[in-house]
Amino acid sequence: xxxxxxxxxxxxxxxxxxxxxxxxxxxxxxxxxxxxxxxxxxxxxxxxxxxxxxxxxxxxxxxxxxxxxxxxxxxxxxxxxxxxxxxxxxxxxxxxxxxxxxxxxxxxxxxxxxxxxxxxxxxxxxxxxxxxxxxxxxxxxxxxxxxxxxxxxxxxxxxxxxxxxxxxxxxxxxxxxxxxxxxxxxxxxxxxxxxxxxxxxxxxxxxxxxxxxxxxxxxxxxxxxxxxxxxxxxxxxxxxxxxxxxxxxxxxxxxxxxxxxxxxxxxxxxxxxxxxxxxxxxxxxxxxxxxxxxxxxxxxxxxxxxxxxxxxxxxxxxxxxxxxxxxxxxxxxxxxxxxxxxxxxxxxxxxxxxxxxxxxxxxx
Amino acid sequence: xxxxxxxxxxxxxxxxxxxxxxxxxxxxxxxxxxxxxxxxxxxxxxxxxxxxxxxxxxxxxxxxxxxxxxxxxxxxxxxxxxxxxxxxxxxxxxxxxxxxxxxxxxxxxxxxxxxxxxxxxxxxxxxxxxxxxxxxxxxxxxxxxxxxxxxxxxxxxxxxxxxxxxxxxxxxxxxxxxxxxxxxxxxxxxxxxxxxxxxxxxxxxxxxxxxxxxxxxxxxxxxxxxxxxxxxxxxxxxxxxxxxxxxxxxxxxxxxxxxxxxxxxxxxxxxxxxxxxxxxxxxxxxxxxxxxxxxxx
Numbered sequence: 001x002x003x004x005x006x007x008x009x010x011x012x013x014x015x016x017x018x019x020x021x022x023x024x025x026x027x028x029x030x031x032x033x034x035x036x037x038x039x040x041x042x043x044x045x046x047x048x049x050x051x052x053x054x055x056x057x058x059x060x061x062x063x064x065x066x067x068x069x070x071x072x073x074x075x076x077x078x079x080x081x082x083x084x085x086x087x088x089x090x091x092x093x094x095x096x097x098x099x100x101x102x103x104x105x106x107x108x109x110x111x112x113x114x115x116x117x118x119x120x121x122x123x124x125x126x127x128x129x130x131x132x133x134x135x136x137x138x139x140x141x142x143x144x145x146x147x148x149x150x151x152x153x154x155x156x157x158x159x160x161x162x163x164x165x166x167x168x169x170x171x172x173x174x175x176x177x178x179x180x181x182x183x184x185x186x187x188x189x190x191x192x193x194x195x196x197x198x199x200x201x202x203x204x205x206x207x208x209x210x211x212x213x214x215x216x217x218x219x220x221x222x223x224x225x226x227x228x229x230x231x232x233x234x235x236x237x238x239x240x241x242x243x244x245x246x247x248x249x250x251x252x253x254x255x256x257x258x259x260x261x262x263x264x265x266x267x268x269x270x271x272x273x274x275x276x277x278x279x280x281x282x283x284x285x286x287x288x289x290x291x292x293x294x295x296x297x298x299x300x301x302x303x304x305x306x307x308x309x310x311x312x313x314x315x316x317x318x319x320x321x322x323x324x325x326x327x328x329x330x331x332x333x334x335x336x337x338x339x340x341x342x343x344x345x346x347x348x349x350x351x352x353x354x355x356x357x358x359x360x361x362x363x364x
Numbered sequence: 365x366x367x368x369x370x371x372x373x374x375x376x377x378x379x380x381x382x383x384x385x386x387x388x389x390x391x392x393x394x395x396x397x398x399x400x401x402x403x404x405x406x407x408x409x410x411x412x413x414x415x416x417x418x419x420x421x422x423x424x425x426x427x428x429x430x431x432x433x434x435x436x437x438x439x440x441x442x443x444x445x446x447x448x449x450x451x452x453x454x455x456x457x458x459x460x461x462x463x464x465x466x467x468x469x470x471x472x473x474x475x476x477x478x479x480x481x482x483x484x485x486x487x488x489x490x491x492x493x494x495x496x497x498x499x500x501x502x503x504x505x506x507x508x509x510x511x512x513x514x515x516x517x518x519x520x521x522x523x524x525x526x527x528x529x530x531x532x533x534x535x536x537x538x539x540x541x542x543x544x545x546x547x548x549x550x551x552x553x554x555x556x557x558x559x560x561x562x563x564x565x566x567x568x569x570x571x572x573x574x575x576x577x578x579x580x581x582x583x584x585x586x587x588x589x590x591x592x593x594x595x596x597x598x599x600x601x602x603x604x605x606x607x608x609x610x611x612x613x614x615x616x617x618x619x620x621x622x623x624x625x626x627x628x629x630x631x632x633x634x635x636x637x638x639x640x641x642x643x644x645x646x647x648x649x650x651x652x653x654x655x656x657x658x659x660x661x
Contacts, residue, residue: 011460012463015455015460197451
């Protein structure tokens, strides 16, 4: 593998790509337009605090800490009460949500057993799922803060000040996810097109290898995505006051997530492109990959109310790990909790990358 | 120095049960233009792609510049390839394409100078998708020259081009020939082969049905010269009265001649009979007639 060949392809492709107005639009301008649009719609105001009644059956210290953490997000107007008939209460007060903390909450944390909380709602499912999503992320972050440490020494109140009540924050990982999906689509269209038009053959004749081509393409897409991602974050920060964690370690982890995600989606696009031999198949294969990920990765719809099998499916979708890892690193400042997701992303991106380099054929 | 840069012996290529190339043999000498002629599906492109190392053969031996193209990747540093219907990255320009190839081949060339040799310098910064068919082929030709190849494979270089572009590319090939490069040219334009090729192999159904210089092929298969006389029905009656056999095609009466003098004799007798005729010409069989004859046999 020769670096000069990779660089030569990078330059050729970048110059050609800049002339493709639709490509530049979808990869850079469209996500920027979306963040500006979301920012103007939701960014300048805080999330309206949601009435939340907490039924706390636990008398331990951890449930109290968790309630405090939840209240510090500023997202909820919390009252701790005992409600005997939840269904009846919600029927009469549809604007309320109820969260039930079980009696074994503290004990289970101490025993390192599974901890479950229940959230009830009777309002617009989309709105309630947004709030349930916030409860869930705070809950997950809180539970993860105990991971791998002795409880007595690691007891800490998780810093939720960054779990801002600004809605704009929650759009950023999804939009970064959108940019890497565009890379996948560019590969999905390019592989069958280059094979059909025999451009791959030209590359082979000129001495560009398959790996050099894939790496050149990945570097190109990564560069453009990083530009788009930087623009998204800068615009969200400057125009709409997005509150993200910008510590060097968080930025480094974000870069690792974006690089791994890019590699993975480039490889996925290349693999999908190999089975697509015409424009119709490309479109079918693209949508087959895209739609399940859009709906089952928690990008647009939180999954906590989804049936168990949907959650199982989402565990197999790479975008789930990508979005969650970015949430943990940029919004919840929970790097430790994001590590296993980053590991899954990195390992699967390397595996898929190797597979696509192996299976890609320059000849038709 | 390789005096026979291309050697093909009993080459066989099959696609399932279909035999695309059936035991063909030929050689190309240094500085020679060798043309493979044949109808669509004759096996020309398959043969060329095997020689370029882009397809595997099922039998026989192939040597290009002393290397087996199926095995040696080195070959791409020494051969130039213009594939049929050359295409490239749509939004890249000819200048960028040349710079890309130069980097891959490790050559330092002035893209504009190279584009000048194929008369494309004024389109140096135009995206590939906006070039005409002839200009795309010229770019393909320019790219095939970047590594200063000893052997060039030009697969249907002028297919689908207008007559002006075609002649333009012929001129470039003539110039390449003068530089002592060996060229394998596939074409279905017989005029092209007749004009450019030193040797021609006519392929049909995977086999070489004849091989030789254009002149040799014409002499070998040549039939009678033909006299074309344009005239009305009286001319036909007069020819019948003279006992001369003829065909009538597109207003012309076509007569076979044993020699050129016979044409003068026939025209003189028609004139003496007072039969008017508008026009006449003598046509000698060309490579196209030979090609049709050979491939129909």
